[in-house]
Amino acid sequence: MANSPSGDSAIERLVRILETFSTDRTVQTAAEIGRRAGLPSSTAHRIVDDLVEAGLLERDEHHRVRLGMRLWELALRGSRALRLRQAALPFMERVQARLREHTQLAVLEQDEALFLERLSSPTSGANITRVAGRLPLHASSSGLVLLAYADADVVERVFAKPLQAVSPETITDAAVLRRALADVRRRGHVVAPGSIERVSTGVAVPVRDERGHVIAALSVVLPRDSGAEAAAIEELTAASAGITRTLGRRRE
Amino acid sequence: MANSPSGDSAIERLVRILETFSTDRTVQTAAEIGRRAGLPSSTAHRIVDDLVEAGLLERDEHHRVRLGMRLWELALRGSRALRLRQAALPFMERVQARLREHTQLAVLEQDEALFLERLSSPTSGANITRVAGRLPLHASSSGLVLLAYADADVVERVFAKPLQAVSPETITDAAVLRRALADVRRRGHVVAPGSIERVSTGVAVPVRDERGHVIAALSVVLPRDSGAEAAAIEELTAASAGITRTLGRRRE
DNA sequence: GGATGGTTTCCCATTCATCGGGAAACAGTC
DNA sequence: GACTGTTTCCCGATGAATGGGAAACCATCC
Numbered sequence: 001m002a003n004s005p006s007g008d009s010a011i012e013r014l015v016r017i018l019e020t021f022s023t024d025r026t027v028q029t030a031a032e033i034g035r036r037a038g039l040p041s042s043t044a045h046r047i048v049d050d051l052v053e054a055g056l057l058e059r060d061e062h063h064r065v066r067l068g069m070r071l072w073e074l075a076l077r078g079s080r081a082l083r084l085r086q087a088a089l090p091f092m093e094r095v096q097a098r099l100r101e102h103t104q105l106a107v108l109e110q111d112e113a114l115f116l117e118r119l120s121s122p123t124s125g126a127n128i129t130r131v132a133g134r135l136p137l138h139a140s141s142s143g144l145v146l147l148a149y150a151d152a153d154v155v156e157r158v159f160a161k162p163l164q165a166v167s168p169e170t171i172t173d174a175a176v177l178r179r180a181l182a183d184v185r186r187r188g189h190v191v192a193p194g195s196i197e198r199v200s201t202g203v204a205v206p207v208r209d210e211r212g213h214v215i216a217a218l219s220v221v222l223p224r225d226s227g228a229e230a231a232a233i234e235e236l237t238a239a240s241a242g243i244t245r246t247l248g249r250r251r252e
Numbered sequence: 253m254a255n256s257p258s259g260d261s262a263i264e265r266l267v268r269i270l271e272t273f274s275t276d277r278t279v280q281t282a283a284e285i286g287r288r289a290g291l292p293s294s295t296a297h298r299i300v301d302d303l304v305e306a307g308l309l310e311r312d313e314h315h316r317v318r319l320g321m322r323l324w325e326l327a328l329r330g331s332r333a334l335r336l337r338q339a340a341l342p343f344m345e346r347v348q349a350r351l352r353e354h355t356q357l358a359v360l361e362q363d364e365a366l367f368l369e370r371l372s373s374p375t376s377g378a379n380i381t382r383v384a385g386r387l388p389l390h391a392s393s394s395g396l397v398l399l400a401y402a403d404a405d406v407v408e409r410v411f412a413k414p415l416q417a418v419s420p421e422t423i424t425d426a427a428v429l430r431r432a433l434a435d436v437r438r439r440g441h442v443v444a445p446g447s448i449e450r451v452s453t454g455v456a457v458p459v460r461d462e463r464g465h466v467i468a469a470l471s472v473v474l475p476r477d478s479g480a481e482a483a484a485i486e487e488l489t490a491a492s493a494g495i496t497r498t499l500g501r502r503r504e
Numbered sequence: 505g506g507a508t509g510g511t512t513t514c515c516c517a518t519t520c521a522t523c524g525g526g527a528a529a530c531a532g533t534c
Numbered sequence: 535g536a537c538t539g540t541t542t543c544c545c546g547a548t549g550a551a552t553g554g555g556a557a558a559c560c561a562t563c564c
């Protein structure tokens with residue numbers, strides 16, 4: 001942009017604006033967006049107007065603004081996320097039907113676990129993960145799986161920073177984490193009690209594409225001492241294989 | 253932009269670029285994007301680079317480019333589409349489990365029916381709708397429902413243009429369409445045989461938000477003469493009510 | 505091997521769209 | 535009605551984005 005002392009491109013700016021939205025902040029005024037994105041009020045207004053014009057944002061009855069369906073549509077058409085989600089959903093449903101616990105699909109994105117889909121259990125409690133939400137790689141069963149099969153540079157970056165504790169039982173020691181990752185690779189699954197919440201255990205397995213690359217993690221959250229770990233591993237492994245098979249078949 | 257004879261804003265341009273992607277065109281070269289979006293090659297390359305930098309696009313092994321997970325994430329956080337989809341999914345699953353036919357959720361977006369979710373039937377045939385796909389309002393059962401409860405200006409715009417036939421049985425006569433819409437409002441559902449495919453019948457009902465506004469259409473696609481219409485209407489109506497109830501409960 | 509069609513990268517002078525300060529109109533709210 | 539926050543408008547200066555062109559880079563095919 002001309003005359004932008006902030007020194008960022010138009011696109012970075014757009015991303016910053018979109019980032020001001022979140023699950024618990026779905027509507028805001030143009031001024032709020034400006035403040036959060038570090039933009040002068042008049043600039044923020046102009047850009048927001050443009051975005052509304054283009055359909056990426058929508059106005060509600062109070063002239064406030066929220067993410068538009070058109071953005072959703074543009075982001076999904078032909079996205080990897082959609083294809084993977086479509087392939088995975090039927091199998092996730094089966095897992096959910098059998099185990100009746102939170103069932104989740106996550107991918108590695110910018111050194112974090114990004115959750116593409118979740119089927120919630122009506123019985124079981126808190127929802128720690130959310131669709132389009134993120135968790136650190138070392139602090140969730142899905143993350144551990146993704147990290148275990150991740151490229152070397154990702155692993156390096158994760159170990160370069162201190163391992164933040166999410167719960168009292170999060171792995172924060174690098175050596176312990178390395179052993180855990182080796183374990184995942186050896187066993188092909190992970191059982192992580194209390195890594196996020198003390199009362200629950202995450203069980204996760206890798207999901208591979210048609211060429212054998214790990215592209216996602218499939219997981220369930222069990223109550224801490226349900227004793228259902230073995231059954232969960234079995235269900236998840238079967239589902240994972242099914243997803244891979246589906247991905248192999250071109251065009252659903 | 254400085255020096256842009258095309259006379260369009262940076263955002264329109266971005267939208268045009270994103271629009272070059274589709275379900276059957278998920279990866280392309282920067283040059284292809286430029287051509288499709290009507291941009292000079294050097295400009296296209298620069299913008300694509302920026303988008304990759306920002307994570308909105310991703311490169312594959314051949315330096316070609318596709319929609320990025322980050323875009324997906326940004327588009328979903330707090331979007332209306334996500335919330336609605338989340339609320340609807342369990343009910344859609346139930347419908348699908350009972351009827352074993354394609355089950356779909358669509359919203360009105362820019363005078364067309366935009367499909368937010370679909371659960372496919374393993375038994376039943378072709379997939380006419382796709383997640384993030386669109387259909388004309390007058391040529392699908394979902395569309396008819398959405399149109400029946402749409403704002404006057406939408407209706408006006410639809411009737412302003414000639415009604416394109418999608419299949420031999422698509423409603424193309426304005427008077428017939430008006431009667432059909434009145435029917436939908438009176439009955440609270442629609443049964444549309446052959447509007448898209450000769451061999452199938454669409455059955456759709458409106459989905460209302462907590463305040464009673466119609467915000468979506470829920471539909472199933474039945475084989476033409478299955479005789480399951482009545483059962484479908486009943487299932488869909490129950491599901492629709494369930495979705496409304498779920499939406500009423502704040503924060504899932 | 506080398507010729508070919510396409511893609512990508514780099515360079516650079518021009519230009520006009522973007523930026524943002526400020527002030528006034530416009531809500532909502534207490 | 536006074537107040538606080540939001541939105542809309544205006545406008546001059548600035549420099550970032552533009553796009554033409556040429557060269558480097560790849561595949562692929564003959």
